[in-house]
Structure formats: structure tokens, C-alpha cells
Amino acid sequence: MFQAAELGRWLSKTDFEAELPSLRANLLQGQLSLMREAQQAVLVIIEGLDGSGRAELLNRLYAWLDPRGLKTHTFWDPSDEEQERPFFWRFWRSLPQKGSIAIHLGGWYRDLLTDAIHAKISDVELELALEKRRKLEEMLALEGITILKFWLYLPEKVQRERLSQEDDTPDDRWGNAGAKRALKSRPAFLNIAEQVMRLTDSAVAPWYLVEATDANYRDVTVGKTIANALLNAQQSHLRWMKEAENDFTRGGGAPNLPDSPTARRSLLDSVDLTLTTSKADYKKSFEQLRKELSALAWRAWRAKKTTLIVFEGWDAAGKGGAIRRLASALDARLYRAVSYGAPTEQEQGYPYLWRFWHELPRAGRVMMFDRSWYGRVLVERVEGFADHAVWSRAYHEINNFESELVESGVILIKFWLHISPDMQLQRFKERESTPYKQHKITDEDWRNREKWSAYEAAVNDMVFRTGTEVAPWTLISAEDKYTARLQVLSKVVERLKQALGD
């Protein structure tokens, strides 16, 4: 998930200054209409890594907004008064009244994160506590509070630099000792943070993951997202109340990115498509990996460890070829490869996940999926076969399904095979002109190609929202087929070794 905030997004001084006038106008106008209507309140929760500049951001927001309609609450150690009441009392006391905005630094997530890092609460307790917060936010949203949650993220290197600098802001209450602690607990913190975001992200209280390396990018992104929410608060309130009051399963939002191209890099942009592998190198490495995999697969079988490998990717990205190469390393008694197209009539008679549940192999087997349950958030989304409400709830459903698999001991590996539009064109033409490949290219492939950018958005959302700690995505550089196949094979070998305790 955090890969999505390691893209190097930034905003030059010129771009920043170009964004500013309309951003400030929108923020003020939005705030004004919020106050005038007084039907909706806005709650902004700011969380993130130490050093990510939460206090700096806050100061910017105060400069941009009208401070009269704005209150900030920091929840440090509870007072006597607060300790004598139920935990959530201090937060209820700090809710924004209709027409106003409240900013909670940390809010009802902070203590939980701290407790989880120090293992004061168990995994189940954490999950349950998060569920409580999700329900609370749902209720508050239905009662007229628009909730926005921002998570400020820094790559490790940047965080280290930041924390080594002298700093007197409230972000740095604990000085150098605090900085060291923050860096040491960073992996655990991020691990828990991911869970927090995944389990409490909802349409009415979305989490926005914000890359905080560049302050201008960070602040404009947050500012634009708030402005957008302010301008729509009234309207979305009405939408909720009247049309689809409790449509919580609409997925959470992507932040409103600034217009500059440096700010609009996506996850797919981070795949290096220039990699190549020579035929000789390929042959050597492939043979080596094939042997390793073959042995590992038998060990997994003895250990009753099931492996599911999902292949998604652009048309002509080489899914079939990768699957065949992988299969060549496996004993035919151990694996099965299944291909999923449009559901059959019988399959349509069941919930969409049924056909995948149905095919789950017995213990110890390897199963390869040529396309999978992700159809719902890719082709069904883009082609309009599924309504917005349907495909957007699928992210949560898929995450739950995959957790179920992983908890039962399954090794789940997911690949997205990435190529450029040019390479796709080249391969399509090759298919058309090669007799034994002609069956692989249809009018539909050409039609899909026209929707490249819609698919690109869908893939980015998918990778971001279903790339979880337990079931991460591996993006494969598939412009060169040899490179792609080796990347796939070595990832499978790596994951099997890991799972078998090597």
C-alpha cells in the first residue's frame, strides 16, 4: 500500500504558485457555504509518520482557511476529567458543530497505534477496536459530519533525514530520543497503519494516503481534497440522506491531486519498462529457478501448503506464456491452471466469488489463475458490467476473501503484468500476422485497447486498494518477455521459501 506514496510526487515552486489562487478561493468559498447552510460539519483527521510535517500542514491550513470556523484538537494524555469518562468522551466533546470544521491530530487512532506497536493489545483486539471506529464514523457521517482522514507518509530515507534535523515543532515533543524510537518502530508502525487504513476506510470516511516528502505537494493535495469536500459537503449530505443513505460500501477516495505532471505519477508509472534479459541469461536463470521451484512445490505439498497464483495484466502482456513456463517446473499432479472469462449461466446463479471458492484446490496444490476475481474491479468496472456501487464494494469483499484464504494457510501470490501501449500494439499486429496466434486476437482486444486510460485508473486503484500486507501485488515489467518470466518465477520461489520457513 505504501508503495503508492513512494512515487516521488512533487510540486515545483511555479506549479505551487499556479495552484494557489484557485485552491484558496475554493477553500474559502467552500467554508463559507458550509457556514451559511449549517447543515453539515467537517471533521479532518490527520495521522502519519513522525517527521511528515503534520504541524506544518496544520499551519498552512490555518493560513488558507478562515480560522473562525476552524478548531484543532490534539489528544495528548487524557485529563482527570477525561479519565473519569468513557474513552470516546473526549472525542465527542471535540466534534465540530454543523457549519464548522474540526481538525483532530491523531484522533481516535493514535492511542490504538501506540498500544498496537507496544503489543499492549492483541491482533484481534486491534481489529475489533478498528471496527468500532468504523461504525462510529459511519454513524457520525449519517448524522451530518463529513469525515476526511489523511495519512502523511515518508519513505524511510526521507524520514531518517527529517528526524535527524533539529526541530522545535510540537511534532517533535520528545526530541532525539523520540526520533530514534520513531525510526526503530517504523516497520511495526507501518504494518499496523496499513491495517488501520484498510479496515477503517469507507465511502463516508475515506483515508487519503499522502506522499509527504515534498511539502508543497503534500499541502496542496490535502488542501484540494478538503476544498472538494467542503464544496460538496452539502450536496453529498443530501445524496446520502435521500438517495442511498447507507451506501457505505462505495470505496474510499483517492486524494485530489494537483494538476502538475510531477504530482500525477501513478503506481504503474513506477514500473521500469526498460529492463531486458538476454536469451543466454534467461536460459541459465530459468533452469536454475525451475529446479528450485520443482523441489519447493513438493515440499509445499508435503507441508500441506496450498499456493494460489493470480495473473492479471494487459491483453498480450504475456500471462499465458508466464503460466506455461511456471507450469513446466511443476509436476502435473500438483498444479492446475484455470482461465476465467465471463461467467457462465450457472456461475451467474451465484455470488461472483462463488466460482473461485468452488475451484479452491485441496491442501498442498498449486493453482494458477489466468485472470481472477479481479475481473469485477477491472473489466466489469470499465465496461460498465457492474454498477459503481457493485464494483466499489468489491475491494473490501476481495480483501476479506483473501484474508480468509491467507488465514487458512494459503500462500497467495498476485501478479500484474505491465507493458506499454506501444508494445501491446506491436504484439497485437504480430498476432494478426502469425497464423497460429490469430485465435488470440479479437475485435474485443482492439476495443479494450481504446479504453487504456480507464483501465489504467482501474489498475492503479486495484493495486493500491487490494495490495495488502497479507496479499501484496507484484508489478512485473513485461515489456521484455524473458525479464517478465524470470521476475514471476523468482517471486514464486521467494514466496514459497518464505512460507516454508527457509
Next chain:
Amino acid sequence: MFQAAELGRWLSKTDFEAELPSLRANLLQGQLSLMREAQQAVLVIIEGLDGSGRAELLNRLYAWLDPRGLKTHTFWDPSDEEQERPFFWRFWRSLPQKGSIAIHLGGWYRDLLTDAIHAKISDVELELALEKRRKLEEMLALEGITILKFWLYLPEKVQRERLSQEDDTPDDRWGNAGAKRALKSRPAFLNIAEQVMRLTDSAVAPWYLVEATDANYRDVTVGKTIANALLNAQQSHLRWMKEAENDFTRGGGAPNLPDSPTARRSLLDSVDLTLTTSKADYKKSFEQLRKELSALAWRAWRAKKTTLIVFEGWDAAGKGGAIRRLASALDARLYRAVSYGAPTEQEQGYPYLWRFWHELPRAGRVMMFDRSWYGRVLVERVEGFADHAVWSRAYHEINNFESELVESGVILIKFWLHISPDMQLQRFKERESTPYKQHKITDEDWRNREKWSAYEAAVNDMVFRTGTEVAPWTLISAEDKYTARLQVLSKVVERLKQALGD
């Protein structure tokens, strides 16, 4: 909660035979349209106490429905095949296809109940596992499966009798030893069952608590509820998909009761309004209780135990009087009494629970609420101040709020003061003719009175759906004021003693 299934509801042979023709016609017609449309499937989950006649009910359903569109699944010990897959695999395998009905005996609740009773899982694990099931059911519902869950209940005495009889049905796989075990674990089982029903009851997969003492009543109630769902399956499917797809917070349902008056007794009907107390007895007991309470309140203060006492009841049922008598036992520094009418303009600026959170006292105090957060599911529901979607989600919200209070150590006591319509009329007239009482009676009181039966339904729903293990309702017989006051006082004394470990 289970009080609602101890009402002695039954159906005479004549009434049963009168219901049968239309019930069977509806079941078959509903099943036929389900098959014909093939857009929706129906999943019936049957749970309940041993001896409640689950197998007997099942046989009736097979006699009434067309068995060709019906499949029953019993989940005993998992097979080898099943053990090698994730837990839910066996249930996915047993889902009904569109156009058909599946009956799950126990289903995904049974193992959980068993594990919880034997303390194989902790409370948090149970809660989380229930949350998982709730989400699964939500998804299945959105994917076209109408889910009905029945819980068959027997009073203890009846269960004991039933289990002592020789019986060869599959209900009784374990013979006499099983019967003994079932009776021994009954309290634990019911405790967990309540949690199961509370946490997994939703609009799309409601639990129906069915009194199973009388077989005719039991089977007709279940049959009517299934018939109703079958006849509406198509329509409600469309409603969900089109209008308010994910409107899950609409509360679960009350079962469709047979028409006979013996089958329509409600919780309020179970309050004995004939009780009276002589003035002399009242004085003596009152003095005794007053002293006890006074001492207990100081002890609670020292123990930092906060007590919240909620008074709800009919107009003129004597809430004010009861609060004054209770207050007379308490040191003025220790208690506060607050009265809640329509929310002020400021209060309307926040979520509806805000004004109650806001007033929560410091540790060790007693607070009495003359009306409370239950306004939302009483006056706001009946008078239409809150939409259906709004008041029906309030049951869950209130349960969550009260859990939060109780978990933080609060002693929460809830009273409904019950009187007959005749007594209300008598007291209204008395108020009108007594100068110092005239301020207590308004036109609104007379208007409310006209909606007695709508309020009665709302009160029954409220008591049933928010009468939880941690925050039970006490129904007070308030026809006689002395009786009412003594009942209130002794309940408060009892609860404080309990909480202070006496």
C-alpha cells in the same frame, strides 16, 4: 431478549387449520415465482436450543414447500475434503443457486457457539468472528441471496421436559448425555446466543426469535415469515439494487405472527398491571430501601462507579414521581436528574447522541434521565420526526453506545414504566382538574394518546432490540404508583449491590 420468547404464544388446532390453506398457497406461490424469475435465491438458517424441534420444523417445511427447489445442509464434523480448505468453503459449496432455497441447520454459527461455550475462543475473537459473518451475509445479500435466520427458543422448564423424553430424531444425536450437557450449558449458550443475534442481525439478514414451546405456533410463524420473504424476494432485491443498495442499517425484522390472538402477545402484555401495594407496606419498604440506597450510593462514589438510570414510560406513568423518590435517597452532591425534550438548536448542530455524551457525569456519580436517547426510536419514530432509515439504524447505534458505557465501568439501569390506557386517561383528567398539576398536561399529551398502538409497537421493538445482556430493560408495573416506586428502588438497589460485588 429471550423474555420476548417466553410469552406463552400458541395456536389452537382450529387456528392452526385456519391458517394452513393460505400459508401453504403463499409458500408454493412464492417458491414458484422465485424459480420462475431465477434472480434471487433464499437461504434459511435454523438455529436454536436443543429440544426446540428443529428437525420437526424442517419436516413441516418439506411438507409445505416443493422439495424440488429445496436443499438442506447439516454441518456436522467436516470431511477430509473440507478440512483441507478454508473454513467457509463448505458453506460456499452449500449456497443456493438463484431460483432455489437452501436450508442450513446451524450453518456458520454452530461451530462458533460450541467454541464459545467451551471457552475455546475469547470474547474478542467471538465478536470478530461474528463481524465476519455479518459482512459475509451482507455481501451474499447484495449478490442476490435473501437470508432469513430463525432462532428457536424454549423456556427452561419446557426444555427440561422435552429433553427428558425419549427421542430418536437427529436433533438428539447424543442421547441422554447430550440432553444433560445441553441443560447444563443452557445459561452460557443463551448468553452467547444473545450476542450472536445482536451482532449479526441486519436488515438484509435478520434474526427471527421464535417461541418454540407450541409446535403449531412455531411452524406457522416460521412458515409465514418464509412465505413473506419468498413473495417479496424479487421486489426487495430490486429495491436494494436500485434504490438504496446498501441500506443495511434498517433494522432486522419481527417474525410474521399468525393471526390468532394467542399468537400475538407482546412483551408489554407480560407486565402484570394488577399489582398493588398498601400505603403502610409502601412506607415501610420505602424507608428500608432508601437507607440501603443511600449507603450504596456513597460506596459507589468511593469505588468510582458511575450509575446512569434511564426512565422511559407512557405519559403520566409516573416517571417524575419515581425520580423524585429515588433522588430523596441520594446526597445532592452525588446525583443529577436531567430531563430531555426536543433537542435545542445547539443540540441539533450535533449527532443525536451528542447531548447525552455531553452530559455524562464524572466518576462515581448517579445520573437520572427523564427520557433519553430512546426518543429516537419512540417519539421520533412514531411522530415521523426521523425517517425509517434513521430510527431503524438507531437500535444498533444505541446498543453500541451502551456497550461503550458499560465497558467503561458504568452501571446502566433502564426502566419502562407501564400503565394501561385507562389509567392514563384517569391521570390526565386528574391533572386537568388539579390546579398545581395542570402544567403537566398539554394538547400534545392528548394527541400522543391517540397513537397508543403505534407507540406500543415502538416500545415492544425497543425493549426487544435494545434489551441486551449488558443493558437490560426492567418493565415496571406502574398502574399503582406505590408498586412502581418500590420496584424501581429495589431494582436500583439490586443492581448497585451486584456491581459493588455484594
